[in-house]
Amino acid sequence: MNTATPIIEIEDLTVTFGVDGDERRAVDGVSFSVNRGETFGLVGESGSGKSTILRAITGLVANEAKVMRLAGADIRKTRGKDFYRKVQMVFQDPYEALHPRHTVWRQLMEPARIQNIQGAEARGHAALDAVGLSRSLLWRYPHQLSGGQRQRVAIARALMSDPEILLLDEPTSALDVSVQAEILNLLCDLQDERGLTYLMVTHDLGVVAHMCKRTAVMQAGVIVETLGVDALVHGGATQEYTRKLIAASEAYGEDPHDAAQARA
Amino acid sequence: MTDTLLSVRDLKISFHGASGTFDAVRGVSFDLGREKLGIVGESGSGKSMTGRAIMRLTPPAAMVRAERIQLGEVNILSASEATMNDIRGRRIGLIMQDPKYSLNPVVTVGEQIAEAYRIHTRSSSAQARERAVAMLGAVQIREPERVYRMYPHEMSGGMGQRIMIAMMLVSEPEILIADEATSALDVTVRLEILNLLNDMVQKRGLGLIFISHDLNLVRRFCDRVLIMYRGRVVETLKASDLDQATHPYTRGLLDAMPRIHTPRKRLPVLTRDAAW
Amino acid sequence: MVNQVETAISPAKRRLGLRKYSRFGGSLASVLTTLFLLVLLTFIIGRLMPIDPVIAVVGPDADQATYLKVKQELGLNLPVLQQFWIFLKNLLHGNFGTTLLTGRPVMEDIARVLPATVELATVTIILGAGIGIPLGVYAAVNRGRFADHAVRLIALLGHSTPIFWIGMVGLMLFYAKLGWVGGSGRLDLFYEDIVPNVTGFLLIDALLAGDMEVFWSAVTHIVLPASVLAYASIAYISRITRSFMLEQLSQEYVITARAKGVSRRGVIWLHAFKNIRVQLVTVVALSYGGMLEGAVLIETVFGWPGFGQYLTNALVIGDMNVVVACTLIIGCVFIALNVISDLLYKFFDPRIK
Amino acid sequence: MSTASKGLTAWLTTEEPNSARHATLQNIWRVWSRFASNPLGVAGLVIILLLVFVAVFVPWLAPYSPFEQNLRETLMAPNGQHLLGTDELGRDILSRILWGSRITLSIVAIVSVIVAPIGLIVGCLAGYYGGWLDTILMRVTELFLSFPSLILALAFVAALGPNLNNAIIAIALTQWPPIARLARAESLSLRNRDHISAVRLMGASSLHIVIAHIAPLCIPSVIVRITLNMAGIILTAAGLGFLGLGAQPPSPEWGAMVSTGRRFMLDSWWVGTMPGLSILFVSLAFNLVGDALRDALDPRQE
């Protein structure tokens, strides 16, 4: 799986908010690259610019970058129809991400209609199956669904255009651990089946450890370091900030003992 | 556990709406001593409603019944509104989840803290101010004098949370209900706040009800844990014994957590049983 | 393809959709543009309107020679653009020109009719806000209960009843039958010309002159029209207050305040109400502005020599000098009220600074 | 019958709709059941339905022609023959009021047809696109707002001739700015919502987003607002009638009837009061329905 061909290449990405005189750099010269089929994590405290990076890649916020390439295509200026087929995003809040007055089916058909996808119905059913949603939910409105179900719909919608890359913005932080487990499993399965590439934002080191190979640690708009998960877990962090992050999440976090227990 | 501060027996809360009656809490009982009592459970399991019922601050649509909610000599279920006003803040404090919405946006944070103090002690505004500033210092806010004059929107999330805590501690209540007081926070900020609460329990003998859905956190921080599911307490355990939990729901929750040190290909998924 | 800069806008502003007049220079320029467009538009409308004021001046039976002479004297035979130019030139000299009908300076007339209306509007808004706001708060606090429905129904009635009808019934009852209030006009006639005209506001002039009799007469005359107008504005204000208040009462900070032991009343007035007062000021200010022209019907019923009647009469006969001047004043008042409420936002709402 | 209706209710409330139509009907049913739980709103709706009924069937309902004069039977108090009395030209007031319902309905129709689209389009475009488009549109809106509505109405009526439709169009022209502001505010808060971002990520054009996603979401609040304003509009039309700018004689427009009736208030109260009460009931009904709709369409408030 690890063909090590970079599919996302970003160099010196900067995003500035606000108007003249009152500017704030939310992302300040960030560079990283993600390989095809890999899960790349972005961790960091709230407001450090994780979501903003994702939104910059999709063009939802204005940005500047020296290099911004997706599967070889330069996307700094224009993003063609093609781009929107290759890249899809899953948002943090499943309550916000779905159109409140459209049924599940309509949510799924929307991308098909916009992108003129052939055989949309078949594909819709396939996407539903892929995320494990029962057909009986087809005609429900978002408010008739649980949070986990909504997040599945959102993922199914993202799958409609058969993307290569999924940008995941804290896809489970609004969900309970039990539901989170289901979604994380689903994401892993999808990756196995389709060879998807994930760029995943989270603040839960547990999730990072479970999902990612490599991760970038962010603070105040800057990537302080990028490291492999093994290094992250086993004290390989070089930066002061990363260590603090790990320490904090362990203080009242997971007990190393039961980790051993569970292994047994 | 020798001196019980609060005793709740068979608490039931239901909502009557257009689509029928909905039971949010279905018979919750527990006693609180000078300890850290954790309440965990998934979203909608009735944790917050339980906390608010103790303050008698449930939404107007809610119907609250209970065998008893006893705070020392006071029966909260039948106390007059005036008595409740005395109890709220003075004897029981409630920390709300989200500081962004839980502070009055047009009143300076200092005044909001001072108000809490002034309501329960007949003190001059200068005294109240002094107390409030001292309290700001106690929750480790730098430059308390300056922060006193600031407005909630100028606070970071962590500061806001500490201000909430300062506001609830300033009148030195016997019991503090912290409703997901730390869930929106960064791990780094969270640490500071938990240490502060811990101190309160240790030094002042505060009774703390700590509502959360983070099992790891509760396990490490609390003395005792109530696990709630669909409006019921399915299990009560010593926090350190959480791994010995017997209820399948609790077990399921524990298993579903991703672990930093033990990578697993798939996470076990919880199957719910209608009988719980 | 989609490339958009997201900019944050404060919720309070967003709610009222107020424009920002943040930078003074820019705001002045934009105010002036708006005013200029207003004048231009009014002027064009006025001149395109097929109303010919000359007949109002000379009467329907005048012969053609008189008609033409008057038309020429009024400058109505010139090309429209030239008329506009003359008008603008006069305006820049602070001169609104003269009324076509009576040949008096428009400014002089406005100086007379505006205070009458402002006086009425002020008393009205004091009554309207003084009663409407507490009622709205009361209704919100008792949401869904009898009191709420009662307040809403009363308010809705005020919203749904033709105002001139209430005016007539009021006159019949309180003036003709009961004799509690004075009839039409601002004063009993024989009190006219007794106190010197200083401010144009009779209540104030009478007090300045220390003449309680005149003051009392003015009070009895203003009470009824102001109450009738106030009824409609109570309806509006209480309703808005109620919905503002409901929104605030559902906020989390209300529970926080209750949790620290603040009494119900304290929560309502010290916390929730504090949050709506700026919005309320805006609403009250705008409905105050609306009364300048909106009180025509009441002014007619009560023979109140005010701005609304003045404007309407001018409109009906096509006296465009007056109409343009009045439009300009109304526009200025509205813009001023907007700017003021913007400033109030900045002053009262710490989130905006 | 009752089991059938029970079955229907169950069908409408089941958690598992099985077709798009079923889902839509369920949605309507939900709004309706929330609406129906508000007795005042239902009362308002009944009045409005009654108005529609009367407007449709008035030729069969009205006992007399609305225009037929009988100068020998003028200003008769309500009696067995003329249930609501006769007016100054001996016309039957009841018949005139019944016929007037058509005019009132046309006011409602014209205003909705003009105000809603203009307000919605202007507001959504300004709110979604922002920038200079927003500036320009909002400046225009502001201009219309600060323009005395009476002047606009009068100019319009004078230019196109005094008749009721022109007066209403004129009123409507003064009514769209608040709607535009409302729609703008809504779009502003909608445009950064995730589900709109999601549509953008499907590659949808901005125009498509405004038309198919933003505008529909603004519609409920616009409807509520227009419903609530309707009373004001009916009253303004009546007020224009009062100034002689609205309906032309002998049209049985309620406002014009009140305004002629006011000449006889002191001796023949019924002439002005009967149409006045009609205005009151209808505008009250619109207000009640608007209030109830707001609650029904916005479950958040519960």
Next chain:
Amino acid sequence: RTPQDQLVIGMNMVNLTTLDPHNANSYESYHVIANLYDTLLRSDPNTPGKVVPGLAKSWTVLPDGTLEFTLDERATFQSGRKITAADVAYSFQRAVKLGLLARAYYANWGYDAANVDQKFRAKDDRTFVMEVATPVAPSLKLNALTRVYGAVLDREVIAKHEKDGDMGRGWLASNAAGSGPFTLNRWNPNDIVVLSRFDAYWGGEPKMKRVLVRHLPESQTERLQLEKGDLDVGFQLVSADIDGLAKNPNIVIDRLVGSGFYYLIMSTKDPEFAKPEVRRALRYCINYKDINDVVMKNYGTSATTFIPADIPGYIPDIGNVYDPAKCKQGLADAGYGEGFSKQLLSLNSTPYADMATAIQQNLAVAGIKVDILTGNGDQTYGPMRDRKFQLGVGRTASSAQTDADGWLRTHVYNPDNKDDANLSNLQAWRASFELPDVNKLMDEAQAITDNEAKRVELYKQALKLFEESAPPIIPISQRVDPYAKSARLKNYVGDIGWMTRWDRVEKQD
């Protein structure tokens, strides 16, 4: 209750637009001006048509028709200056030279800006001479001088306020320079007029210290005020309120009859109305009696032709007849059995709109579908003055005519039917209706200076000719101006020329 020494009057003042006697055009302005100025002659309010002394204590008619007036030596202006014949000459010359409404009046008698300086002369301090320009019956002139255009103005005061040779036009519009019993304190348009007693009035000190005229646009409000005693006199009350007030023992209703006609006018430019048969048939369609009894009640009295019954020259049994059968038959005969559609212009106020509605209903019976278009003065009279209309209802608003000449001139006379003649003050011209024979008779009659009987006879002939030619102008009612006054008032006598004087008015309890 109003004070004993103040007179309080209510009226709708929208038409009070000027206080310049030479430009006044409304009932309201006449009333105020009549008390600020004196006229050379006055009409006896108790005997309409009878001329009595005003500023001129006597006058003679010379054989060539020249009029010589001797001024009352007591008469002084409010400025204190004695009134001289030069003032009178100046005033009448101003009336003509100003070129405003008064000019048309004098123009009928051949005076124009070029000849007034010679024709109006001060023979000496006390004697004013009015020479003849074209032959006109002297009674016509004498009558006219009792009305507002015969007011005498204070030449020296005007000179002080003159601007660019406007003969005080700008200033006099809202100020007064007369010799009348009251001085002007204040006039706020559409609000109030305050008059004060002129203590040194040469005709004796007025009884009322002040007269207040209040703008009351709502008739019902006015009525309530009258009933409460807050108002002494109320003008322009609507019919229902006149009826209501008539029942009140504290209120007296007076009616001034005869200052104009309510009419229905057709344009003969319209293809249908160009046909005399249609016009004749149409005249049978209108139910005059019902309209007069109900719609026009208190606004007008029945009239069948354009000379009132009490004026010499009147012919009974001529003109209006209501006969629906004949109406239909006539239309059918003219080829309009199916009827046709027309637009009817009307003012949007009472009683015009009601009259229009009633006529609409009458015509509908005959198959003529009429759309009513209401508007303000300009929107209604403008098209009529431009001859661009089909049907209209209106009212001639000239103040009292006590001679057949004036009546016929307004309604019947049309010396030049061309569009560009612009005789828009003549109803017949507005209807595009010319009867050369009638014109000739009228010209002839006006020139007769010495034989009243013959003059009247000629007018009768003219009227008859007019009525026989199926005229497009149909009188509906003769105008009545009712007003209500408190029973406390003594000596309040309304003048049909709208020149009611308030100086003799007293109050008693």
